[in-house]
Amino acid sequence: MMLGDLGADVIKVERPGSGDDTRGWGPPFAADGQSAYFRSVNRNKRSVALDFAVEADRAVILDLLRDADVVIDNFLPGVLARYGIDGDLLLAQHSQLIWCTISGFGSGSPRPGYDFVVQAESGWMAITGEPDGDPMKVGVALADVIAGKDAAIGILAALAARRGATTPLAPAQRRVEVSLAGSATAALVNVAQNALVSGEEPRRWGNAHPNLVPYQLFHAADRPLVVAVGTDAQWRALTSALGLDALGGDPDLATNAGRVTARDRVVPALAAVLRTQSAATWCARLDVAGVPCGLVRGVREALADVTGSAHTGVPPLLGGTIRQAPPSLDADGVSVREKRWDCFS
Numbered sequence: 001m002m003l004g005d006l007g008a009d010v011i012k013v014e015r016p017g018s019g020d021d022t023r024g025w026g027p028p029f030a031a032d033g034q035s036a037y038f039r040s041v042n043r044n045k046r047s048v049a050l051d052f053a054v055e056a057d058r059a060v061i062l063d064l065l066r067d068a069d070v071v072i073d074n075f076l077p078g079v080l081a082r083y084g085i086d087g088d089l090l091l092a093q094h095s096q097l098i099w100c101t102i103s104g105f106g107s108g109s110p111r112p113g114y115d116f117v118v119q120a121e122s123g124w125m126a127i128t129g130e131p132d133g134d135p136m137k138v139g140v141a142l143a144d145v146i147a148g149k150d151a152a153i154g155i156l157a158a159l160a161a162r163r164g165a166t167t168p169l170a171p172a173q174r175r176v177e178v179s180l181a182g183s184a185t186a187a188l189v190n191v192a193q194n195a196l197v198s199g200e201e202p203r204r205w206g207n208a209h210p211n212l213v214p215y216q217l218f219h220a221a222d223r224p225l226v227v228a229v230g231t232d233a234q235w236r237a238l239t240s241a242l243g244l245d246a247l248g249g250d251p252d253l254a255t256n257a258g259r260v261t262a263r264d265r266v267v268p269a270l271a272a273v274l275r276t277q278s279a280a281t282w283c284a285r286l287d288v289a290g291v292p293c294g295l296v297r298g299v300r301e302a303l304a305d306v307t308g309s310a311h312t313g314v315p316p317l318l319g320g321t322i323r324q325a326p327p328s329l330d331a332d333g334v335s336v337r338e339k340r341w342d343c344f345s
Helices: 055-067 087-093 115-121 142-164 180-186 189-198 232-242 256-261 263-274 279-289 299-303 333-337
Strands: 010-014 045-049 070-073 098-103 175-179 215-219 224-228 293-295
Touching: 045 333, 055 333, 070 087, 070 142, 087 098, 098 142, 115 142, 115 180, 142 175, 142 180, 175 180, 215 263, 224 263, 224 279, 232 256, 232 263, 232 279, 256 263, 279 293
Parallel strands: 010 045, 070 098, 098 175
Antiparallel strands: 215 224, 224 293
16 A cells, blocks of 8 residues: 555455455444455555456466566465466566565464464563553554565665666565564564663563653643653753752752663652643643653544545555545456556546
């Protein structure tokens, strides 16, 4: 979808009859029967239903590949080759083709990839949730999202390399492989580095931060807010705005390292003051002081900031455009099979 937002002409090949599994991931369903989940990631695509076991349908796929710039697949190892759609052979046959495989656990693993399982095995759940509660998944399928973004980056890099090459790229240079597990593990970033440097197992901090204080959720008089102090100057501004001059002038708390050590003293002092007034009052004051903060908003509150659509979802980034609503199953079957269509305007 991201490539489609940026102008690519995308053909989605689906299973006849049922189509993409996410078509049935609901409720909620729109009036036309499309699930909200399917709509969230399928704009700017054409749909064709093709059965790999049917020779005529395989021929359609192989014919499309002759002119394609990019193929993206998410099949388990060996499945496509079993039907005569072998990525390695096709890369060798078509010098322009770039092939991206997105798997759960790497191209050699037979395990199907689901975001929830990957969040569990990548360490994400072990560090998410309240310290004394159960391990918790992130509220959105973020491992899926990050892997998709990694795939888009890898594809764009391969396209750039192909365009700049004076001779055709070798098949291996046109092969992009992304796994949910690899993307999720890489996305541990600072938490992974904490473990590598300390040799200790990172733990759950709830809405606090392992490396920064104060950087967490607080309760105002009416609703929660977050305060995110990332510099010592912001700390001084925070204590001044809250009238906590004694804390601000304490040399033991002048640096972040000192505040992390004294977390159990700093956080209760801030919490006692912040609960005395409304969250909006505090945010207004802290905004003036240059202290990063924010209300904890609901999803519908957050969506009020954008022109989201029940048909096409949240607007695209990076100057992308919405040219086509998510398609019904096989909506473009005839035109794709006959290879006659105009690019979306």
